[in-house]
Amino acid sequence: MAHSTVHEWETAEFWAPQRSTVEASLAMQPAVYADEDFFAVEQERLFGRAWVAVALAAEVAQPGRLLVRSVGGRSVLLTRSDAGLKGFLNSCRHRGTELAEHDCDIANTIRCPYHRWHYSADGQLVAVPFFDEVPRDDFDMADYGLIPVRTEVWGPLVFVCLSDDTPPLDVWLGDLPDRLADYEFSHWRSASLDGAARMFDVAANWKLIVENFAEYYHLPWVHPELAKVSRVPDHYRYQGPGMYCGQTTTPVSGDERDDWLTLPAAAGLDDSDAASGRFVALFPNVTLAVLPSHMFLMVLEPMSAGRTLEHCTFLFPPGPITADEPSAELVESFEVTRRFWIEVNDEDIDICERAQRGIARGGAPPGPLAPRFEEPLNRFHKMTADLMTLPSIADLAVPAGDRPGDVDLYGSQPNPLPPAVELDAAT
Incomplete structure (x- = not known):
């Protein structure tokens, strides 16, 4: 049922600090993460109108x-x-x-x-x-x-x-189905393996989990082991038009740790997909970490301003890992991959819960975003602002893609293996 009171967070003025480019924008206000009244309105205006x-x-x-x-x-x-x-x-x-x-x-x-x-x-x-x-x-x-x-x-x-006025799902997704088409996700399945699905109860707002996933500013300090296979200089943006933000690691490294490379890769991947990790936050509540051999999928279920359930599932392309009785060697390979992901996720949970405590108990005013690393957050903030403020969701405009050239893509150099969809768009 629609509410009659208009709160400040439904006004354009409240979101003005998020509306500029990343170079001029600020992080979001503490109430966005810690206020239960905000959470209640967000359930109606954002989750009640989103896909x-x-x-x-x-x-x-x-x-x-x-x-x-x-x-x-x-x-x-x-x-x-x-x-x-x-x-x-x-x-x-x-x-x-x-x-x-x-x-x-x-x-x-x-x-x-x-x-x-x-x-x-x-x-x-x-x-x-x-x-x-x-x-x-x-x-x-x-x-x-x-x-x-x-x-x-x-x-x-x-x-x-829940809204009949929201644009269709294909509009919401934008170019993401084309961008990820060669993986053929409709054929990927979970497996009858211990630990292939798990739920985590996180004492943090769902948006902090998405933001943490979408930026790699924190990698060297929060994830020193992850930074060996997903190196900071090898990160590039991975986002075209659509209600998502993303980054890619190209190439995924295996010289110091090969935890992501122990399982058999999907068939039919091009050179870019076969060498890369794709990390996509699909607005509002999905994170997709896609490697050539597997996906670590999280579906977030907000429970309150300071509590979120993470429903985590490993998915695999068709092959021996999805057989009824995978070989002992594949089971051990999966266990290496699973342990690594759970270690990384535990680190993320710890820092997100710490961020929640700081926001809820300290409530410092928001600071500037780091342009080199946090443009996907600026994009995510704008999508959040749109859902919270638009009088009619029928007027929603999905974000455009990154600008042509290297100006928005970052990385230590031009991406050595650009995704096919970006090459096609440039020609």
Whole structure:
């Protein structure tokens, strides 16, 4: 339900320090991370109007499975039937009862636990027990199906959007599907390996986690071991038009540590993809760390201003690692990769929680962004500002790509293996 009070963070003036280029912009105000009132409005205006990732496509790939997810403070059901993937508000059309508390199998029928109204997996009302004992002339079951919500799939992810006015998902994603097309993510899967999926409960705001992922200013001090395989001089920006920000490491190094290079690479990658790590923060709540052989995927679930759940999953291209019984050698190779990622993520969690404490308890006014490293944060801040301030989300303009040439790309030199999509755009 829309609120009537207009808070300062819904005004253009509040976000003015984020609207300039990175060279002239400031970080965001402490309230953006620590104020529970801000969080409540953000749930409505940002998560209630964005395309929000809520599940892996594989979780609802077969008919008969029901997923329950929270989006912008609303509970949403996801089902698959012969009519395809569907999303609905988790509320019976009789008197609004919650239909399901958690993921479950439904045998293609959704039953209200209160008065047993029945719905098909595609949301149609199909049974109303005893309702015809005293007929109502104004009642037609066709008028009382579940309330639909927009649901789409890209690659390994299912997205939900609660607003009918938000531009379609393909507009939201921009050039990202083309940029990552050769990986063929729709075929990537998790594996039956210990530790391939895990959840972390983080005492930090979700935006701090995204910001930490999107910049590499902190690498030498927070991640000294990571900096051996993802070296600071080998970082370049990786972002075209779309609601995302990103960077790439080209090449990924293996001379000091080869933790990212122990698994077999995907087939069909070009020279740039085969040598690089792609690190994309898809607005608002997804981070994709894509290597030639695997992806470390995080879907963020904001719980409060100072608490976020990280749903982490390793995904792999088709091959022996996704077999029912991968070889002992592959299991050990994955364990090397898994341990490294968890060590890195533990370091990130620690510094994000420390940042949250400093913001919430100290509340120092924001300082300037570092142009060499933090342009993706400036882009992320502007997207946040847009969702918080636009009266109509139909007016959203996705960010443009980086300017032609090397001025925005940084790195110690021009990227030795530019992504194909950037080469194509330059010609």
